Amino acid sequence: MRTYGQYCPIARGAEIFAERWTPLIIRNLHLGCDTFGGILEGAPGLSHTLLAQRLKQLERLGIVESVPKPQGRGHRYQLTDSGHDLFGVCETLGAWGARWLEIAPENLDPYLALWSMCNALRPERLPEQRVVIRFDFTGFRPHERYWLLLEHGETEICKTYPGLDEDLYITAEAEAFVKWHAGRLSWAEAVRDSRIRLDGPPWLIRAFPTWNARSMFAHIKPAYDRALPNRGGGPQRTAGTLNAG
Incomplete structure (x- = not known):
């Protein structure tokens, strides 16, 4: 894992949270996807190999834990206390995205x-x-x-x-x-x-x-009236895009 080489908690936290797919894995676990296949189902484009790597990393960091299934072979994955705290970061990021980013x-x-x-x-x-x-x-x-x-x-x-x-x-x-x-x-x-x-x-x-099958962020009113500077002389556009969550 590349590091920023800083003691700052933002830098150290970003080294974990800003890894590609990690926020979506945390989100899916929070939503109750407790199997390998269940996590993959809610993350189209994520490969089996990369998910296995991310889960091992998150387990090593104490964010995720795996426990044997009550029946049959295999394991279930669940967030630890640290992982549930990290989902709070996902919620904050999602609320910001719902407010400030358009759906392209x-x-x-x-x-x-x-x-x-x-x-x-x-x-x-x-x-x-x-x-x-x-x-x-x-x-x-x-x-x-x-x-x-x-x-x-x-x-x-x-x-x-x-x-x-x-x-x-x-x-x-x-x-x-x-x-x-x-x-x-x-x-x-x-x-x-x-x-x-x-x-x-x-x-x-x-x-x-x-x-009541809407996004957890459906109640957030977008602030799209805050447009980017119109440098090209054409219609103004608002900033950014984000996948709906």
């Missing part, structure tokens, strides 16, 4: 928004019976289709047809779905403009937006 086209990954949505569902509001929801995403990326399975308060995202009857069909522009989840677009706006369309039983259509 390259950040519009509907799968990640769907994965994040599943971690924000309120189990007490979910239907008691099994529900299968098909999502069709259009827009910036090629057409993407996923299935969300809800049963007994548990959720599962399938990238291939699960062989079960579909109860609700949701067709959404990737941009609209991501920005709704991130709190940049209200459900009423998205549905009114047909950017998100639902087809299925009326009770399920009414219930879906009440499951």
Whole structure:
């Protein structure tokens, strides 16, 4: 690991926190992803090899610990007290990003928004019976289709047809779905403009937006009125981009 060679706590903390993928690993562990595969699922682009390296490093530093699974082989990963404190840094960074950084086209990954949505569902509001929801995403990326399975308060995202009857069909522009989840677009706006369309039983259509499946930063109002200096004579633009979390 490269170091700044300074005693300053900011420098020493940044040597750990600013490693690529480390904040997302900490975030995923906080959200309850306690297996190797679960952590990977919420970090598209992270390789198996690099995740293994990062987890070993975080264990060595006392930020993450692994414990044997109660049943079967393998280990579960969890944050230590130090790791939970470090997630507080993730929260502060996320709040800053939600306030000051726009969501650019390259950040519009509907799968990640769907994965994040599943971690924000309120189990007490979910239907008691099994529900299968098909999502069709259009827009910036090629057409993407996923299935969300809800049963007994548990959720599962399938990238291939699960062989079960579909109860609700949701067709959404990737941009609209991501920005709704991130709190940049209200459900009423998205549905009114047909950017998100639902087809299925009326009770399920009414219930879906009440499951409170938005980002933990959706309540933060962006400060995009603070524009960069207009040096080129064209339209002013606001600063920065950040993946929705």
